[in-house]
Each structure stands twice: as structure tokens, then as C-alpha cells.
Amino acid sequence: MNVIRAVGRVWLIPVTLVIWEIATRAAEQPFFPPPSATLARMGEMWLSGPATHLLLTDQALDDFGPSLARLFAGWALAAVIGVAAGIAIGCSPRLAGYLDPLIHLGRAVPPPLLVPFFLALLKLSTPAQLTTIVFGIIWPILLNTIDGTRTVDRQHLETARIFGFTTTERLTRVIIPAAMPKIFAGLRLALSLALILLIIAEILAGSGGLGYRLLTAQRTYLYTDMWGCLVVLGLLGYLLNSAFLLMERRVLAWHRNARQTT
Amino acid sequence: MLEITDLVHSYGSHRVLDGVSIRAAEGELVCVVGPSGCGKSTLLRSVAGLIRPTGGRVLIGGKPVDRIPDNLAVVFQDYSRSLYPWMTAANNVALPLRRRGLDRQRRREAAMAALDQVGLADAAEKYPWEMSGGMQQRVSIARALAYRPSLLLMDEPFGSVDAQTREDLEDLVLRVCAHHGMTTLLITHDIDESVYVGDRVVVLTRSPARVAADLPVGLGESRDQIATRQLDAFVRLRAEVGRLVRGGSSTSNVLEKH
Amino acid sequence: MLEITDLVHSYGSHRVLDGVSIRAAEGELVCVVGPSGCGKSTLLRSVAGLIRPTGGRVLIGGKPVDRIPDNLAVVFQDYSRSLYPWMTAANNVALPLRRRGLDRQRRREAAMAALDQVGLADAAEKYPWEMSGGMQQRVSIARALAYRPSLLLMDEPFGSVDAQTREDLEDLVLRVCAHHGMTTLLITHDIDESVYVGDRVVVLTRSPARVAADLPVGLGESRDQIATRQLDAFVRLRAEVGRLVRGGSSTSNVLEKH
Amino acid sequence: GNSDTTSSSSSGNGLEKTTLKVGTIPVPDSAPLQVAIERGFFKAEGLEVQPEVVAGGAVATQKLLGGSLDISLGAYVGTFLAQDKGAGKFKYVADSYGAAPGAFVIMVKKDSPIKTVADLKGKTIAVNVLKSVSQLTAEVQMKVAGVTATQDQFVEKAFPDMPAALENGQVDAIAGVEPFITVISKAGGRIIVDEMTGPTENLPIAGWFTTDATASKYPKAIAAFQRALGKAQELVAKDRKIVEETLPKYTKIDAATAAVISLGSYPTSLSESRLQRVADLMKEYGYIKNDLDVKSMILPPPAN
Amino acid sequence: MKHARVLRGVAGVAGFLAAAEVVGATGLIDDRFLPRMSAILRGAAELLVDQEFLVDARASLAAWGLGLLLTVAVAVPAGLALGALPPVERAVRPLIEFLRPIPSVAIIPLAILIFADNLHLRVAVVVYAASWPIVINTIYALQDVDPLAKETLRSFGFGPVSVLLRVALPSAAPFIATGIRVAAGTAVILVVSAELLAGGSEGIGIYITEAASGNRMDLMLGAALWAGLFGVLSNTALVAVERRLFRWHDVRTGAAR
């Protein structure tokens, strides 16, 4: 039973890989190396290190360590700011009135064009990179939180008002739990976006990290290296997402149960 | 304590309340009956400050209701939407008690006691979606009673429970309201219930609602499910209310449209 | 037509139905009464094929229920959640009629007729959130009746309407069911109602539910709100059911646990 | 002018393709193309040239391979790199731009402790594209000054971001071109070295290139392109004024700036030996592993 | 009411612009390297009469509109399918989660090889990247549909597809719409990014590339401002549509738009 479940979850991966392998071998396009070559190159780049480092090469540590730290910092920051601001805006139509156009202005400006601003304002590159990440990923969190906050069941809110809940109680006991599923959708979107923005930020900052590696691979036409970076990104995305879903399952247990049919 | 004067409310151009006046003294339990869709819930929402009526006045303790009054509890008609699905029954009941300045332990005790009173001692740790309709309704009654408001508004609070439970709950509400001197407005469709529970019964007309009759019950203080219901006065009053609800005019003429 | 045999259902380890057997002949109207939280809604959901019971069997027209049976209509206890807020009352009623292969015009006519029958001719273009609780409940009754199912399941369908409307609706259901030969399972908390409406009354015990009694009503075909309720047989049966619901054992002993 | 009259006569000369999509970069390098379009040289050959902006050489190679461009401007360093790595097979059909004094320089900010090229050791240097001619020549200059450049001291920054990055201390030096040299100079920035001196003097920078496949498929159209562009190239090479007039039309460099900025040279022939210098430098500095046969990458203009 | 909203919005934007100007004026940002807000605004105004920019803007708009339409057409059904069929969602999830974090800088070179036409390329990039918010929001919205609403229709004998289209989709629609609004913003960014990265003959991104070559920061950021304004307008339009379609949703909730 469990085996069947597990197979049901992963069968698509080998199938895709095999098709991709066949297609790329047939096409012989240098830009599309076969996955086998990509994997071999990845092993060389990142997994041929000493056993003491879990086989990770120095390069792997260089590439992933700072990147992951930036990623989590950026995502966490965006989550805190996005959820807080989203709730504030969702609760106050007045505040929403002031900020709405700014928000939609901000989220339609391509982040790379704003980087000069961040750089000019923040000088140091790590805060500037974090700002880039936060600025790039905060929008789904913000908009989903606003939506979630605005659309709490009216009777839930009325009950809270009747019993004279304080603002904090209203927030923590009613609005946040009710908006949680939507907030989580935003956080999940933002997690993958964070990876993307991390790459962009690293490219723009021109320092180390996976993004920098991707860029140099592109600049030197090392397509296998580039694909290796993409695969790592994809794997990271998958892992982060799986961890996220695990957390979500815990936090939203009530919700899943309340919404179960049969 | 509660003075509703000439209350008028329209949803858009659709007039729902057309000059309703009801008075409730401190500690009085007033039942409101009336045809479905006549505007009872609208009346209750106006008193609770949840909607701003188009016209007329609601005073609570002499003060006009311009926001949600203090010390108020409401049992909504749509009870299932007023419980928080992310909290157990006990927590749903305990949450408002923070207002009462009780610590966690005391809140929990009070919640358990209230749940016990409505016969849900076993279900304290259940979530709303693990409960039957009647159980959810009882949780919301327990929440209101545990809160010990000075003004209690109930919108068909016993609609989803069986006859036995209903009687128990009627007696419970009578007891708790009397003991704590709560002023209560109770909307019901059950004519027997209105006469059994109420100090006064207000009958509303078909939409747009006006007060068809405001009848004092006057069956004395103590009530008993069997004995009271067999009293002549009870049977007569019940018939009278029944006739009024069906659209006839009052024979007793007492207090109508004061 | 409907055969429920030894139905058992547990939510997790919590046993709710403990071997319930109910039979309903073609065109029969069976009322189910029982304490709040005993498992009536669970029973209804099993018959509707919405949950897969832990044990026992439900046969409809001789066929086991393994998915939602054809030609079924349900009035849910939580009627407000079962109406679609993005549709007017008329559209809510008309929607299921698509299954009947009616064209738009005919659907609309059937919906209007059904709404008229439940006294909502004026509210056809209202959205559910523009209607009172009782009105919403009536829309969902209208929807079920307009569908003309061969099996009709109703879970406390008249809980939110006033006495007069309730009586009208009882008579409506009796008329429509008889006219179209619908087999009906009606869950109610009103003991009078169960005796007045039912061909048989099934009383369930406190949780876990078993059948405490299965009483044939036998008041003849025609019912009248005033006359029937004054019949001796009615009063006796009502008292009997009342006693059973309160937990006593049956005196008549007829048909109990067949 | 008279181009209209000639166009009809030559349109029937059997071109395989009369519309060419040509990638350009809005920099002085592509001035001749603009001139050729404006003066109707292409039309005279029966060609319609549709210019398309590309962000850089890497994109140009992709677009050539993907078929959305027929010919593109491309820096030699980038294209040689692509060819060496097997990304595709390319052919240059015309030279476009070469180094000239003052057009490619390394700059630092006013109060920078960096005084000479040797001081650049271990310092971060911004280049517009990694592994580009800027970086290559910077490495060459550093080697001349006796220090070795490392890969990680180069970071990629778009030209417009360079002035701020330099000022903020994100980078210690930048390898710039006009008009950014002027901007930085105005802010007090200093030029450390002209990248195009010594071993890199007069180094070819960019030319027009296509893929082998396109070149063999449309030989006549390419030849026509070469002829038309060649005419413009000759004009431009002789008269800087023409460039100054043309620049504001396809870039956002205004006339005033155009008049003062340092420009490169516009070579009129595609010289194998000159290009070989680029390939050799790339080999020397490890950009490419193999000896590159530059000859095979050149499609000389028809002797006309 | 509506006027008050517009006024507040204008006040908010004005406040921001003023603050940005002050930051420039006080020298917190060196205006030699970054133009002041007033200069950017002047640049933005200049663009309005710049025929070339108007052509570019129209091209970007077309790519955006087409891209967003196609995105909705692809992502909503995909989200519905994934949300309605958990086993399929589980099977596809690794692939989706693998693809989601691939950045546009990597996607665009790929797309260049596949799509020769610049419009197709931009549309494809938009569809790829802007689909995710719609897909994810649709999946979450479907999880949030009241089971009783679905059971009601099922009990009347409607099949899963009918239930999906007649109950689940309308219930989920408001949150899907929010996803579409997120996607609309993402799409603006992607159109411009694709133009910046892949080039082309017309588009706001092309204009920015050209402006960059002349170090016209004011024009670059002015163009970016127009892209942003474009986001504001599209959002306003979408909200107006939502308000009409989802009145039923707003009255049931505390929504005060």
C-alpha cells in the first residue's frame, strides 16, 4: 500500500527523465545536454568532495551555504512583512486606500530596475540583496493575506465584536486563523519565488553563490554546468516545498479536517 | 434597560421593520415571535449594533446604541457559522471569558461548567465540525451563558435540538437569566416556548414588521415543564399568541402598541 | 424501496450508529426522531451515499448504495451552507432540474412554482444572503420538492420557520410526496410533527444510536392540522413517542426491532 | 536620395531572402548599420533590414541559433568562446568596431587608494559582461603590470549601474565605456589605464556575424548585406561626424554627448590576422582551450 | 466613498513621490548616479510624447494582454484539475515544484531557441512564470470549498465535473481572481524582463535598453514607472470586475473594498 502510494508520487520523475534523455540525445543541441551528462557534471562539481564533508566539495559549500542563508532570511523577512502589512491593509480600508496604488505600482516594476535604488540606498550588498529578494517575493504573500483578511466570514467577525474581543484577540484568534489557508498559498508561492530572486540578486550583486555560478556558466557557454545549476534549483525548490507542506499540514490540520468530505 | 423605539429598517428600498417599539426592564425576558422573514433577526442585529437601522432609536441602559454595546452576548440563528472551526468547543466557549479578566484555568473551568450545563461535558475537546447541528447550537448557547452578559440576545437558540434537550435548555436559560439578572431578548418560532419562557411575548406582524401585540405572560416566577404547560392561563395565552401569529388581531388588547 | 439493515458507523473510535435497521416501502414517509447528537444526520448521510458506513447495508430499490443513489434529493440540516450564494433563489431551485433534461424555460417555470408553494414567490430573485434563515430553509425545501426525487431525505427541514409556515410546509410535503409517490425519510425534533407527518415514526436511542421503537402511525390517509391533532390516537401516539425520546421504553412494543 | 531608383533595379538579382533580421546593440559599435539603413544602402541591394535590439552577444548567439535573427552584432570574444565551447558554428561577415585610445578604460573613484594597475591586485572590478573583451583586456593590462588577475575579482554589472556601484564601494574599479566614462569622470573618477594599449592596442572588438547554416543557405543575401554595410563602414570610418549625427537616432546618447565621447575605430575590412590576435589572447588567458581557427569563422565580403 | 478612495490613493502616491524626492534632495541618495524623483517624473512625462516609447508601450501591452489571457486559459483549468484530483496533483507535484523555481534568466535563453517570434517568446515566458500564482491559488481555493455545497449537488446526482464547474469553481473564483491579480503584476515584470534579456524590435524593455546605453537613468526609470502604472491600472480594472462578479462573496464576508 505504502509502496503503491510512493510510486504514485514519484513515477512521473523517471518517466520525464527518460523522455528528456531520449529527446536531447536525438536533438544533439549543445544547449540541451542529456540529463545523464548533467548529472555526471553535477557530481563532479558538487559531490566529489571528501567524505568528511558529506562528499560536498568546497565549491558546493561555497555555492549553497551563503545562498541558502540569504534565501531563508529573505523569505522569512518577506513573510513577516507581507503578513503584517497584509493584515493591516486588509483590516483597514482607509490604509488600503492610501497604499493600494503604491502596492500595485511597486509590484509591476521589474525588480532588476529597482536594484540601483536599493544599491544606492543600502550601499552594502547583503542588505541590498535581501531587499531585492523581499521586494520580489512579497507580493503574493501580501495580496493573499489581504484577500484572506478581507474575506473572513462576516459572522466570525461579528461574533468577535459582540464579545468585545480586543484587537489582538481579534487578530490572533479570528482573523489570522481564518486567513491562514490563503496566507499559506502565498507563502508557498513566495518560497519558489525566493529561489528565483536569490538567483537574480546574486547575479546582480556579482558575488558568489548559485546565481553567480549560473551566470558564469551561461557567460562561458558551459551548458552542462548551467543545467546542473537549474537541476539544483529545481531540487531545492522541491525539497523546500516538501518541507513547507509538512509544516502546513501541521498548522492547517484543523482546516483540512473541517473541509474533509466523506 | 432596553428601549427600542419606533425602529425602522430597510434593505435598499425593501422596508423590513416599520416602527417597532419594544421595552424590556432589567432582568426581564422578552420573547419575540413572528412569521418567517418578518424581520426578527434584523431587529436583533439592530439591538446588537451590528447594523445601523434606517430610523428609530435603541437605548440600552439609557444610552443609544451607536456601536456594539458592552456586556452583550448573542446566540446567532446561523450558529454553525459563529463558532470558530479552528477551536475546540471548550476553547470556543472560553475565548470570550478573557474579557472577564479570568485566568486560563478559571476560563477553562467556567467553559467546562457551561458545556456541562448544556449536556456537552463529553464533547469539550471536539471541534465544531465533529459535532452535530444540535451540539453546535448548544455550544453557542453555552458560550453566551458562560459570558454572563447583562444583555442576552438569542435568535432561535433551540431550533436544532430535540424536544427533551429543548426543555432542559429552556429551563437552563430561565435559571441562569434569573440568577444573574440578565435582560434577555429571545426570538423563537415555538409559541409554547415563547409563553413558557417569556415574561412578555411580543408578536410581530408579517413584513414589514410592526408590533401586533405585546402580551405580558404573568404566570408567576416558577415554571415547570409539565405543570406550567397545563395551566389554564398558559393554554389560553398560547392560543392567543398562536392566533396572533396566524394573523388575527389581539382579543385581549392589552398593551398593544403602547 | 429503502432498506437499512444493521447500519453501523463510527467516526474514528467514536461509534455513532450501532446497528440501525429501518425499512421504508415505496411512497412511505418515515419520520426519524432521536436525541440531539445521536446520529440522525449520520444515518441520513449514509443513505445518501455521502459517507461510507463502517458496517451494515443500505439497499435502495434492492440495490446496495455504493455511490450516490439516482433520483435522490436531500434537504440538509445546515441549509444555509447548501444554497449557492452566487445564485438567486430561483436559480438555486432550478439548478438540479438540469438533471431532469428540462430546458431553461421549463426549469424556470418549475422553480417558480416550487417557490410559490413554499410562499416565496416574491423572493425568487433574491440571493440567499438577502433572505432570512427561514426563507433560506424554504428555498432548500422548494429545491428538493421541485426535483421530484423518488427518494427524499430531509434533515430537520422545518426547524427555522414559524408555526404557521411550518404547518403549511408539513401539508405541502405530505401532498407532494403522496402525489408523486416519493419515499421520504424525515428527521425531526418535533414529536407532534413526526406523528402528524409520518406513516411511521422511528425513535432512535441516545448515542450510539439504536432503534428504540418503530411505530406505525395509522391515522389514515388524510390529515388536517386541527382535526388530526385532536384525534385520540394522535394524542396517544404523541405521548408515546415523547416518552420514548425521553428515554423510556415502548409500551406498545409493536414492530420494535423487527 | 537616389537610393530609391537603384533599389528596383537590383531587387531582382536573385537574393534567397530579401528581409534580414539583424541584431544590434544600441552602442556606437553598430553605427554603420544605422547609417546603411538611413542612406538606403540595403534597399539598393534589394534587402530590407529589420534591426532588432539585443541585450548582448550571448543573446545574439541564441537568437541566431534559434532562427529569430539572421545576422547580429557580436563581440569577438563572446562568439569565439561560444564557438570553442561548441554552442554553435558561427561566421563573421563584417568587422564593425575596433579599439581606439580612450574608448575602453579602467576607472576608480576619486579618493580610491588604487593608483596604478598593479594596485588592482585582488580588487573587485566590474565588467559589463563576464568573460567579455573588457575582462580579457583588464587581465592583459594587469599581467603587463606584473600582477595576476583572479576570476572572482570580476563581477558583472550593467554599465548604467557602474557609477553608483563604484561610488558606494561595491566595486573597487570598473571597466567602462562611453558615455559612462564621462559620467564617472564628472563625479571625480580617475582613469587608471586605457585597456587598449600595449598588447591590446587596436584590438578588434565586434563584428557582424551569423551561423554557418545561415551563411551557406543565403549566400547572396549575405553578400548583399556585406556590400551595403561595407559602404556605410567606409563612410563612417572616414568621418566621425556621421557617427555623431547617427548616434542620437538609435541610442539615447544626445548630440552634445556624442560630440565629446571617445569612440573606437570602424575598420573597413575583415582581417583574419587581426582577429587571430583576439583568439590568441583568449587562449593565452585560458578563455578557450583549443587553438581557434579564425579563418574558418570568417566569410570575407565579396570582392566588389 | 469612491472619491475618497481615489483621493487617498493619489495622496498615497504623492506622499511616496515626495518622500523619494526628499531622499534625493537630502543627499541620502547621490543624485549624480540616481536621478531624483522629480527628474524621473519629468522623464516619465517626456515619454508620453515620445512616439517611439508609445509604440514600445503598445507592443508590451499587447504581449502582456495576450500572455495574461493565455495564462488564465492554461492555469485555471490546470489548477482545477490538480485541485480536484489529488492523486494527479501528488504525481505532478515533484515536477511542478521542480519547475517553479527556475528563474526567467534561465528560461528566456531556452525560450529564444524555441520561439523565433518575439511576441511568442514573451507570451511563452509570461505563461510559464505567471501561471504559478493562479495554479496554486486555485488548488488552495478548491481545498477551501464548503464540502456541504459540493455534497448538495452530488446528492442531486451531478457528476464530479458538474460539481467542479458549478460549485467548486464559483466558490473558488474570488481567490482565483486574487491569483490572477498577482499573475497580472508578474506578467508585466516578465514582459519587460523578457524584452530586457532577449531583446526585440519594440517594447518597454527595448526602450529601457536603449535608454541605458545613453545613461538616461531618468528615461529608464520613467519607463519603469509606466510599467508600474500599468500594473496599477490593470489591478484597478481587475478589482472592478471582481467587485461586480463577487458581490455575493463580499457581503458574506467582512470584505470592504
Ligand SMILES: Nc1ncnc2c1ncn2[C@@H]1O[C@H](COP(=O)(O)OP(=O)(O)OP(=O)(O)O)[C@@H](O)[C@H]1O
Ligand atoms: N465529522 C465528524 N467527525 C467526528 N465525529 C462526528 C462527525 N460528525 C458527527 N460526529 C459525531 O457523531 C455524532 C452524531 O452526529 P449527527 O450529526 O449524526 O447527530 P444528529 O443526530 O444529527 O444530531 P442533531 O440532532 O443535533 O443534528 C455526534 O456525537 C457527533 O459528535
Ligand SMILES: Nc1ncnc2c1ncn2[C@@H]1O[C@H](COP(=O)(O)OP(=O)(O)OP(=O)(O)O)[C@@H](O)[C@H]1O
Ligand atoms: N442583507 C439583506 N439584504 C436584503 N434583504 C435582506 C437582508 N437580510 C434580510 N433581508 C430581508 O429582510 C427580511 C427580514 O429578514 P430577517 O432575517 O430579519 O427575518 P426573520 O424574521 O429573522 O426571519 P426568520 O424567522 O426566517 O429567520 C426578509 O424579507 C429578508 O428577505
Ligand SMILES: [Mg+2]
Ligand atoms: Mg431570523
Ligand SMILES: [Mg+2]
Ligand atoms: Mg443532525
